[in-house]
Amino acid sequence: MRPLTEEESKVFFEKLVKFIGKNVTLLIQRKDEPYCFRIQKNKVYYVSEEIMKRSQNIPRDSLASLGTCFGRFTKSGKFKLHITALDYLAQYAKYKVWVKPQSEMSWMYGNNLLKAGLGRITEDTPANQGVVLFTMTDIPIGFGVTAKSTHECRKLDPPALVVYHLCDVGEYLRDEETLF
Amino acid sequence: MAVDKKILAAAAAKKQVAAKAAPAPQKKVVGAKPVATKVSVPPPKKQTTPSKPQPKKAVKQPEPESEEEDEEEEEEDFSDEEEESTNKSNLFEDDDEEDEDEDDEDFNNRNTKAFSDENQKWLKVKGQEGEDDDEDEEDDEEEDGLEAQSRLIKQKKDKIESENIDEIQKEHKKSIDEEDKLDIEEEKEEGEAQSELMGVDLPAVYQRIKDVIQTLENFAKERKQGTTRQQYMGRLAQDISTYFGYSLWLVDVFLKIFPVGEALEFFEANETHRPLTIRANTLKTRRKDLAEALIARGVHLEPIKWSQVGLTIYDTQVAIGATPEYLAGHYIQQSASSFLPVLALAPQPNERVLDMCASPGGKTTYIAAMMKNTGVLVANDVNKDRIKSLVANIHRLGVKNASVSNLDGREYPTVMGGFDRCLVDAPCVGLGVISKDPQIKLSKSERDVITCTHSQKELLLHAIDSVDADSPTGGIIVYSTCSLTVEENEAVVDYALKKRDVKIVDTTIDFGVQGFTHYRDSHFHPSLILTRRYYPHTHNMDGFYVAKLQKISNKIPNGESTGAKQQVKKRKNPASDSEASNTSSSESESSNKNINKKAKTTTANNTNTNNKVSNQKKGKGKNRYFKSKINQKK
DSSP states (O other): OBOOOHHHHHHHHHHHHHHHGGGHHHHHSOSSSOEEEEEETTEEEEEEHHHHHHHTTSOGGGEEEESEEEEEEOTTSOEEEOGGGHHHHHHHOSSEEEEOHHHHHHHHTTOOEEGGGEEEEOTTOOTTOEEEEEETTSOEEEEEEESSOHHHHTTOOTTSEEEEEEEETTHHHHTHHHHO | OHHHHHHHHHHHHHHTTHHHHTHHHHHHHHHHHHHHHHSSSOOOHHHHHHHTTHHHHHHHSOHHHHHHHHHHHHHHHHHHHHSOSTTHHHHHHHHHHHTTOOOHHHHHHHHHHHHHHHHHHHHHHHHHHHHHHHHHHHTTOHHHHHHHHHHHHHHHOTTOOHHHHHHHHHHHHHHHHHHOSHHHHHHHHHHHHHHHHTSOOHHHHHHHHHHHHHHHHTHHHHOOTTOOHHHHHHHHHHHHHHHHOOOHHHHHHHHHHSOHHHHHHHHHHTTSOOOEEEEEOTTTOOHHHHHHHHHHTTEEEEEOTTOSSEEEEEEESSOTTSSHHHHTTSEEEOOGGGGHHHHHHOOOTTOEEEESSOTTOHHHHHHHHHTTTOSEEEEEOSOHHHHHHHHHHHHHTTOOSEEEEOSOGGGHHHHOOOBSEEEEEOOOOOGGGTTTOTTHHHHOOHHHHHHHHHHHHHHHHHHHHHBOTTOSSOOEEEEEESOOOTTTTHHHHHHHHHHSSEEEEOOSOSOSEEOOSEETTEEOOGGGGGSEEEOHHHHSSOOEEEEEEEEOOSOOGGGOOOSTTTTGGGSOOHHHHHHHHHHHTTOSTTHHHHHHHHHHHHHHHHHHHTTSOHHHHHHHOOOHHHHHHHHHHO
């Protein structure tokens, strides 16, 4: 367990900014408790400093998780967000997409979101923007990247792609072996 | 002749040759119907079928050849009958070609001849079917399978003599013996029971169980003169093990825990599943909202009365483990009994809590929910594979105050100490969850109990040492198992009472059976009455045991300590371990004694082993915890 290096921080926060924009600062400067990012076995964890300090007692090999896992660094140095970060992403997301009930399951099986399943979308969402997806009852179910801007979406045919799939909550079941 | 055929049929059934032939007649029957009307005497289905291809094939092949073929085939037919029916399927394929001549006589002849042929085959096919059925049922109940088979055969062959049936049954039994090794034990037991009881079936065994229990409950009046209680109990144990499929040792264990009448209820409750329960995750939703959402998805549910967060699922149209709410972490599937230790632990916000054996995280996430995601929650589990599901559940349910370690629980005061509360849901033999995993009925033995009790005692002591008695809010340790033996439960807690400065406090759960204060020849501390047991038949939840301990002081009596430095040295001498196991394997009655003995020898050995190097002990140690740990290091 160690803090992120400068290089890592840059890659990491660039990725995070795609989804939550300036709200990243809210993650670091919290009013309630000091929180920090720590890297452990390639995975980045967001954790309160007290828990971080306590966890330093646990041998590095045996420490399986602390706080919330945001994602991991690949071997090539890129950062990949995990579905476990969804809680915080949903909390601070700038752009949101709501999915119609009939398309929820399709999304949770790892498919892209089509226009037919698009319930609502934040105004002025640009194309290629990271978005968090919600059910119509405001339960976050994943995140992805828009294929078209809000404006373009209005004219699209039902089978047209709207949001590319990145992560969905179905991964808790599908990828439990590899994810954790 | 009839006898011969039957034997033949049995042979055919055994070899399962007819598998190919079986579908053939059916197909042909369909085709045969229109043709059958032409023929004056409606021939058996099989025979008529060949007549259908007549017009087509007649064109292709000249008549005389087919006649010759016919004769040859007929001869073959007879030989086949006498020897074996392996070629049956071929025969009938050939029949198609044979029947290309249109002579009525020939046709009729073949009909009659073939009728016997056909008949025989038919018999064989059925025999085969019977066999199949039996194989399906084998796993469940041998007895029924045999009966069913004999019934089938009887229906088909009215004139079969009873001798033949016996023969077939014997052969059948043999083949099954070879096939299923698992069933051998049951079979033997049944065989014994049968020979003694002159072949009485399961309902009769059940009836006898009831009768014996009735007699035992009113022993003075209803006993037969000269029959001892031990004889009755022996009979009862044997019958229960026959009827419910338990090992005799396990039946014995339960008969010691429960009065006979209650024991039967318990065994019967283990045959049915407990209701499916879920726990609403208060970190993300409220029980009321969750219930509404699930009802909208077509789930029939009802809140659990004694819990704030539990829901019982009665009926569901969707997979309860794959709804959007589940994946979003609004609830977790968790048996009702595993709410109990957390309720007893009653963690408060901003405390430091340790869950020593956490996977798969049902209790851990419940603790986090009760702490409202504040403070520090350390979840530990020794098994690396199970850690994954623990981490997955922690993240899915949005627990943010947890750190997960993959350590042996016994490393705990060394790695980290001074907790406010600690939950030890110790690994156990699992005798409370037989309805979930029926394999326990046969797979567990006394040896498992002994190894488990050993690690349970160590885990509990280390848990107690990990907790700070001076904590302003806590100093609480909760010990729980999903097993029912007194050795794994009361005896372990009693051991901890002697070894550490702790007292038992009320679990604050207002239902449950009181713990044992004395059991057979051992007497426990009277305060063990405050611990709670839960049974499948009384509470309709998995069997469970919960004890809540309050730490009085951090002092360790007898000058011995599991503190950071000497923690490793607490390990028991392997010699005493094997000794104990040897003596105990003889009789289960003395098992409790042995464990007490073991406890004494353990403490005696503690001082002796202090000097030894821990690594040596790891090498010698037979305990599976050592093994798993070593494996992990590799």
